[in-house]
Amino acid sequence: MDVFFEAEPSVEAFEKKLHGIYEQTQASTVLVFAADENNWTAEALNPVLLQAKASVLGGIFPQIIYAQQNYSKGVVFVALQSAVEWASLSGLSDITNNFDRQLEPLAEHWEAMPVPAIQLVLVDGLSTCISAMIDALFMNFGLVNNFIGGGAGSLSFMQKPCLLTPKGMLMDATLLVRLPLASGVGVSHGWQAISQSFKVTSSEKTCVKQLDWKPAFDAYQQVVEAHSGQEFNADNFYDLAKFYPFGVNKLDAEMIVRDPLMLSTDQAMVCVGEVPEGSFVRILNGTEESLLAAAAEACKRAQAAHRQQTDHPVQLGCFINCISRVLFEGDHLKNEIAKVSGDYPLFGALTLGEIANSGKDYLEFYNKTAVLGLLSEVES
Structure with a gap:
């Protein structure tokens, strides 16, 4: 797993960086966390996604995290050598949508695959049936794998395409990505x-x-x-x-x-x-101190959970944090990021809601909550 950052927000810079990453790593899959102020449109981005040599999967978020800093523009790339399984669910605001019917065959297929694995779950954060989908996800997949993810979208609160797939951008949808990685997930909010x-x-x-x-x-x-x-x-x-x-x-x-x-x-x-x-x-x-303590607690829980799953060292940290915590803490958010940092590359997103469980607890859709996933590759 290799992590890259591009500060230039244009689609042209994204395409150039994506091509360079593929040439350098021969990655089969590239996870992409992009910032909303890049002002990408489906019309401009879809041709890049459809023509990319690696499968591009990810989302557009209010802000993104790379190393020790949060950014309102730019892109984080995570290059993976192995091909990953992914699926999307449409109609995330349709109260009549039967998510169980969509998820049941996927669960049967993915549960037959080798473990450990962690599911990256990205949703359109402005959809209105997120919790119903999360409940269906838990009922179909249970506690076999860990989950981490969050709500993509814009602080303008205008719903628009915000999820990236090899078939183009999606809106009012869910993106599920099965990552064949060992993991430990920690969650805490401090309110x-x-x-x-x-x-x-x-x-x-x-x-x-x-x-x-x-x-x-x-x-x-x-x-x-x-x-x-x-x-x-x-x-x-x-x-x-x-x-x-x-x-x-x-x-x-x-x-x-x-x-x-x-x-x-x-x-x-x-x-x-x-x-x-x-x-x-x-x-x-909450207070600034209570939120900092929560980030430290999320890190402590993630470390303990990771040790229980594997003796491999942590190779990557994925920090999913609520954009409203940024609005609360301002420039002091860097102190919260420092609480979850270690001797591993750190990437992530500031989201419209957070998704996680630890492999032991009920899967939830959170707000204003710090979620840290510690990730490691393991032998097949």
């Missing part, structure tokens, strides 16, 4: 509850409409304004809400964080990821 539990008495997909039978924003506003000493107005919803996500209570597990993005026209709170009706949520807050 703490500042309110009592509220029952979600009305919600639809990613929209929270009522808490305890009252308008959701009314309850949320009261808690947040009292804690922060600031007031919401017509223009500052996310400027304040980014410090106060929801935590969805889970039995015997750390709360799953949901990031409120905006208010809809009927004052429902639109989140990244579904918030099930009947679930219980609390309002959370």
Whole structure:
């Protein structure tokens, strides 16, 4: 596995770098994490993807990570010598979509292949049925493999093609890539509850409409304004809400964080990821110190999980972190990246939601959460 970086955001520079990587490494597969501010379009990029000598698989994210730095422009490439299996699922906002039917034959095929392996799961982060797909993924694949990934897309919150495949760019879809690698995955978020539990008495997909039978924003506003000493107005919803996500209570597990993005026209709170009706949520807050501690904890858990799976040294680190943590921490994000760095190349993305399990825990779609995957090649 070799990692490369290209700072120039143009499609022409991407094509030139991709060709150079192939000539240098003879890679069968190249994973690509690109930044949204490159301003690529499907019309410009698809010919490159279709004609590439290696299979190009990846996504376009709000920001990307290479070495000790996050970037709003540029591309990270990970060259793999082995060919990998991949699949895509369409209709990620279609509530009638039967994800089980699409995943069942894929699971049967992939489970017959040698282990260990880790699945890279990339989704259009602005789709509205992500959690339903993640549940189907877990029900079909179980705990046989680890999973890591996240939501691609733009901070403009305009949905557009954001997943890269050898057949072109995809929108409102899921990309699954089976990587024949040993791995250890660690997950932690660092947010703490500042309110009592509220029952979600009305919600639809990613929209929270009522808490305890009252308008959701009314309850949320009261808690947040009292804690922060600031007031919401017509223009500052996310400027304040980014410090106060929801935590969805889970039995015997750390709360799953949901990031409120905006208010809809009927004052429902639109989140990244579904918030099930009947679930219980609390309002959370964090500090720079608690988020740094969470990154360190994710690294500790990933190291322990990696040691349990293989005695091979770590060759590569994949850091999936939420873009809203960047909006929270600003330039101090470099301190969080330092917490997950080691004597291995580090790459990753700042995403619209994170996807992970450790091979032991339930697969989840997270928000505002640090996820580290430590990767190693093993003999066939």
